[in-house]
Amino acid sequence: MTSSQSFEEDLAFSKALHKHEAESGGLLAKITSKDKEAFSNVVNNYMRYWVDKDPMSETEEEKEARRSNYTNMTNSYYNIATDFYEYGWGESFHFCRFYPGETFYQAIARHEHYLAMQLNIKPGMKVLDVGCGVGGPAREICQFTGAHITGLNNNDYQIYRAMKSAVKVGLENKTNFIKGDFMEMPFEDNTFDAVYAIEATCHAPKLEGVYGEVFRVLKPGGTFAFYEWCVTDKFDPTNIDHRRIVRGIEYADGIPELFKTSVALQALKNVGFEVISADDLALNDDRTSWYYPLEGNMGKAQCIWDFFTVFRMTHFGKFCTRALVGGLEKVGFAPTGSLQTQRVLETAGDCLVEGGRLGLFTPMYLMVASDIAHRTLVIALAGIAVYSFVGAGVMINRRLDKSKEMYIRQELQKISQDTSQNSESILTDDNV
Numbered sequence: 107m108t109s110s111q112s113f114e115e116d117l118a119f120s121k122a123l124h125k126h127e128a129e130s131g132g133l134l135a136k137i138t139s140k141d142k143e144a145f146s147n148v149v150n151n152y153m154r155y156w157v158d159k160d161p162m163s164e165t166e167e168e169k170e171a172r173r174s175n176y177t178n179m180t181n182s183y184y185n186i187a188t189d190f191y192e193y194g195w196g197e198s199f200h201f202c203r204f205y206p207g208e209t210f211y212q213a214i215a216r217h218e219h220y221l222a223m224q225l226n227i228k229p230g231m232k233v234l235d236v237g238c239g240v241g242g243p244a245r246e247i248c249q250f251t252g253a254h255i256t257g258l259n260n261n262d263y264q265i266y267r268a269m270k271s272a273v274k275v276g277l278e279n280k281t282n283f284i285k286g287d288f289m290e291m292p293f294e295d296n297t298f299d300a301v302y303a304i305e306a307t308c309h310a311p312k313l314e315g316v317y318g319e320v321f322r323v324l325k326p327g328g329t330f331a332f333y334e335w336c337v338t339d340k341f342d343p344t345n346i347d348h349r350r351i352v353r354g355i356e357y358a359d360g361i362p363e364l365f366k367t368s369v370a371l372q373a374l375k376n377v378g379f380e381v382i383s384a385d386d387l388a389l390n391d392d393r394t395s396w397y398y399p400l401e402g403n404m405g406k407a408q409c410i411w412d413f414f415t416v417f418r419m420t421h422f423g424k425f426c427t428r429a430l431v432g433g434l435e436k437v438g439f440a441p442t443g444s445l446q447t448q449r450v451l452e453t454a455g456d457c458l459v460e461g462g463r464l465g466l467f468t469p470m471y472l473m474v475a476s477d478i479a480h481r482t483l484v485i486a487l488a489g490i491a492v493y494s495f496v497g498a499g500v501m502i503n504r505r506l507d508k509s510k511e512m513y514i515r516q517e518l519q520k521i522s523q524d525t526s527q528n529s530e531s532i533l534t535d536d537n538v
């Protein structure tokens with residue numbers, strides 16, 4: 107697969123690789139139905155972006171190859187990882203905060219609702235989901251708010267899965283899923299009332315590229331709210347361990363380069379957004395950390411289904427998945443590279459946990475922004491309105507004062523005329 111494939115070629119390749127129509131069932135059914143040669147080519151293609159194993163000696167050339175081929179690299183990543191993600195995590199590919207008594211899927215949905223609340227989404231609004239995955243959050247936010255959600259994604263397989271699930275739950279008229287690059291969005295300027303992104307824009311080679319496109323497609327006055335994957339200020343690039351962990355996250359999650367929170371915030375401002383709030387939701391005193399399922403921490407599971415989710419990340423759970431996937435690969439039912447994919451994802455889990463524990467990394471740097479030009483205009487107009495209102499009030503008051511004064515004068519004049527007439531008549535009476 108090359109980075110210059112047309113949309114038609116991409117779709118044809120995806121159909122051949124995943125056998126779209128045939129694909130159904132769990133992970134094992136899905137991986138055994140892939141085109142074996144195509145799948146192992148994609149695995150090899152992804153691996154060629156990560157040749158240098160030592161993060162300290164990684165060359166600028168290698169990093170540049172990832173940045174300039176980000177669509178090809180990310181597409182390859184999701185072509186091999188999507189089925190594993192759904193098997194291990196469900197249909198919403200993101201993290202969240204966890205509270206005692208709240209199940210895994212409730213917590214995932216709450217994280218989506220929280221974002222919808224930041225955007226003040228109302229029924230009938232047109233909302234964009236940047237990097238929508240297989241559409242889990244888009245469906246949830248559509249049902250939660252009554253808005254119309256457009257999901258943008260560059261991976262045909264994920265779009266296919268998102269569309270299929272939308273039809274299954276009867277949301278095909280309230281959602282649509284569009285193939286496209288978020289660095290060159292296939293939408294007119296000022297199309298959406300609100301835009302959100304959940305742990306997706308970190309696949310961009312340069313944050314200004316994707317944030318700038320959001321700014322362009324957002325209607326004046328619209329809001330952009332998103333959870334960004336970032337390294338924190340604790341990350342020290344001269345520390346070998348930090349570099350190993352962060353590079354592990356990049357490698358095992360299909361990310362060209364992770365940026366610091368301050369870089370993301372500045373990128374947002376650089377493209378013209380006014381930042382309403384910026385908050386690292388991972389920095390809190392929650393009793394349960396965002397990465398607990400990846401630790402395989404069964405003690406934190408809240409219901410029977412949570413046990414299954416967390417079990418997959420225990421040592422024994424990983425051993426079982428490896429044995430099944432590896433076994434099927436050995437006997438030729440699953441494509442070569444399936445086991446390697448599982449191993450890559452295990453690295454993802456381990457490095458995310460390490461990064462989370464040390465506070466080097468956050469998957470939930472929540473930024474909310476609005477466009478400054480429009481806000482300035484609104485504030486200026488409001489100022490003019492208040493000024494004119496107050497001015498008009500003062501003028502009316504003055505006029506009222508004047509007319510009151512005139513009235514009083516007239517009344518006084520009348521009184522003085524009456525009194526002089528009266529005194530004249532008294533005088534005449536006296537004379538009598």
Ligand SMILES: CC(C)=CCC[C@@H](C)[C@H]1CC[C@H]2C3=C(CC[C@]12C)[C@@]1(C)CC[C@H](O)C[C@@H]1CC3
Nearest residue numbers: 190191194195199200305359427451452454455
């Ligand atoms: C890559 C980005 C930007 C977001 C995805 C976040 C998460 C949904 C994934 C990050 C690491 C993934 C792993 C799995 C599921 C999806 C993630 C949590 C597995 C649990 C899938 C099943 C495998 O056997 C183990 C995986 C570990 C990593």
